[in-house]
Amino acid sequence: MTAVVTDEGFRVHPAKTRIRGRGDRQQLAGLVVNEHPAVAREDYDRLRAVLHDAARHGTEAANREHADFAAYLRGRVAWVSHRHPGRAAKLHALLTAALAAAPPR
Template sequence: MAEIARDEGFRLNGAKTRAMARSARQQLCGVVVNEHPNVPRREYDLLKAILHDAARNGPAAANRGDHPDFRAHRLGRIAWVEQLNPPRGQRLRERFEAISWAHP
C-alpha cells in the first residue's frame, strides 16, 4: 500500500500510519471501513438516542448542546448515515420525521 501511495505522488506520515488487524474496527476519518464504509456504532446509537429524546420530550429538551439550528444539524447527521448505510439512515429519517418540530 505504501509503495502505491508513493508511486502516486503522496508522502506518508509514519506517525499517522499503522497496521490494523482484520478482526479490529478499522476506522478512517470517522468512518468504519472494515468490509464496507459504515457509521461507528457509538455515533449511530447516540443519534438514535437524541432522536428518541426529541420525540418523547420535544426538540428543545433534546438540544443539550444548544445548537442554533438543531433540526438542520440532526438532518445533516442523518444524511451522513444514509450515505454510508442507507437502511440504517432510512430508519433514522423515519424517527426524525415523526418528531413535532413546530416551535412552541
C-alpha cells in the same frame, strides 16, 4: 504499503498510520471501512438516542449546542442514511417524530 503512496507523489505520516487486521476496526475519515464504508455503531446509537430524546421531549430540550438543531439533525440523518441505507428508515421515522414534537416558532 508505502511504495504506492510514494509512487503517487505523497508522503506517509508515520504517526497517523496504523496497520489493522481483520479483527480490528479499520477506520478512515470517521467511517468504519472493514467490509464497506459505514458509520461506527457508537455514532449511530448516539444519533438514535438524540432523535429519541427529541421525539419525546422536543428538539429544544434535546439541543445541547447547535443554533439550528433541526438542520443539524437532518444533516446527521442524511449522512448516516447515505452510508448505511438499511438504517435509514428507522432514523427518518425518528427524525419525523422529533421534528413533529418541536414547538412552533
